[in-house]
Amino acid sequence: MNSKQVTSGTRTLIGVSAAVVSVARGSFASLVLCSLGLVAIDLCLPLLSRTAGDFAKVVLRDWFQLEVAGAGGDASVKSIASVPASAPLPAQDFVVCQATPRDAAALTDLYERDYVTCHRNMHRGSAACASLDDWRNALGRMDFEEVLCEVFANKGTGDVRILKCAEEDAAGTPGRGRLVGYVLYELRERGPKTRRQRFCELVNIVVSAEHRGCGAGKKLFEALCADLASSAAVQAADIRLFVAERNAGPLAWYRRLGFENAGWQSEQLGSAEVKFLRMARKTAPHVSR
Numbered sequence: 001m002n003s004k005q006v007t008s009g010t011r012t013l014i015g016v017s018a019a020v021v022s023v024a025r026g027s028f029a030s031l032v033l034c035s036l037g038l039v040a041i042d043l044c045l046p047l048l049s050r051t052a053g054d055f056a057k058v059v060l061r062d063w064f065q066l067e068v069a070g071a072g073g074d075a076s077v078k079s080i081a082s083v084p085a086s087a088p089l090p091a092q093d094f095v096v097c098q099a100t101p102r103d104a105a106a107l108t109d110l111y112e113r114d115y116v117t118c119h120r121n122m123h124r125g126s127a128a129c130a131s132l133d134d135w136r137n138a139l140g141r142m143d144f145e146e147v148l149c150e151v152f153a154n155k156g157t158g159d160v161r162i163l164k165c166a167e168e169d170a171a172g173t174p175g176r177g178r179l180v181g182y183v184l185y186e187l188r189e190r191g192p193k194t195r196r197q198r199f200c201e202l203v204n205i206v207v208s209a210e211h212r213g214c215g216a217g218k219k220l221f222e223a224l225c226a227d228l229a230s231s232a233a234v235q236a237a238d239i240r241l242f243v244a245e246r247n248a249g250p251l252a253w254y255r256r257l258g259f260e261n262a263g264w265q266s267e268q269l270g271s272a273e274v275k276f277l278r279m280a281r282k283t284a285p286h287v288s289r
Contacts, residue, residue, distance in 0.1 A: 092167075092214045094180055096223040098156045099164040104144040106179040107164070111142050115206045122246050126270030138267035138274065140203065147184070157231060159187040163223050165207070165216045181207035183220040187235050199238035199280075200228055212249075221257065237285040245275040254279055 099107065112132075120128060120135050136142075150160055162184045167177035184203040191197045202224070207216045228236035241259070243251050263278040 092211070092216075094165045094167060094214075094216050094219055096163055096165045096219050099148060099151070099162045099182060101145065101148045101152055103164055103179065104148055107144040107148075107162075107182055108142070110179060110182065110206055110208060111144070111204075114208050115139065115204060118209070119244060119247070122244070123269075123272070123274065125272055127272040127274050130269040130272075134269055138269055142184075161185055161187075161227065163220060163227070165220050179208075180211045180214075181205070181216045181220055183224050185224055187232055197238070198234045199240050200224075200232065200235040202239055202241040217253065233285055237283050238280065239282075240278070240280045242276045242278055245277055251277070254281075257281065258283070 116132055116135050116139060119139060120130065120132065147160060147162060150158065151162055154160075162182060164179060165181040166179050169176035183205040186201045186203055187198075188201050189196060189198050205217060205220055205224075207220075224239075225236065228239075239259075240262070241254070242265070243254060245251070245264075259279040259281045261277055262280040264275055265278065266273045266275050268274075
């Protein structure tokens with residue numbers, strides 16, 4: 001199939017979907033039809049160029065998100081990066097413990113699926129068409145084997161630390177079952193000696209899509225705070241992070257935890273500028289007696 005046929009086929013597919021959606025807009029049928037359009041493009045991808053296929057999927061996905069918003073809320077809040085506050089999942093028993101080198105593969109899968117891909121999917125336009133490699137650069141590349149080796153060598157008390165949240169295994173052993181999420185954080189210092197800043201950088205906290213709303217994120221954050229309180233009291237009083245402006249669910253969650261806006265920075269993805277908010281939570285240092 002030549003490029004003209006590819007372009008024509010893509011336009012026809014998008015045009016038909018657009019016409020149907022415009023007729024059924026606001027109805028349940030439009031949601032179903034948008035979903036079927038995405039499936040149809042996936043089936044036709046072998047016949048379409050990668051660029052044309054990606055473009056068609058982005059267009060249909062945007063229509064789908066608009067239909068979800070029209071059916072009952074903000075599309076960004078109901079994206080796969082968030083769990084609607086109106087529909088919390090039942091609490092489950094998870095165990096938070098130190099991640100080990102054998103967790104590297106599972107952590108990498110979680111990072112790729114529920115962090116990198118999730119961020120790309122919550123955006124639109126050229127940012128949504130940017131490669132996953134571009135998104136890894138924007139969010140920060142991770143080599144979990146290297147990170148875990150460093151953490152393991154320092155017995156979990158070095159500057160770089162990572163905790164995991166996991167289910168029980170088949171034998172009922174806590175923390176040895178399926179990985180639910182993780183929190184990666186680092187003790188940092190900056191500035192001149194006379195005005196030295198010591199803080200904790202929350203690099204990322206990730207929970208699998210199927211476990212959001214179950215309390216796993218809260219358990220991870222509480223474990224982070226407990227670890228800092230016992231071993232890095234100064235950094236415990238100043239926790240900082242970056243969060244994508246469009247990442248509505250986590251953004252609201254961080255604010256409930258006491259984080260406040262402290263600036264922003266942007267990353268170029270495709271022809272789009274993606275904004276990341278800088279947030280900080282500062283509390284009175286704990287003084288042990």
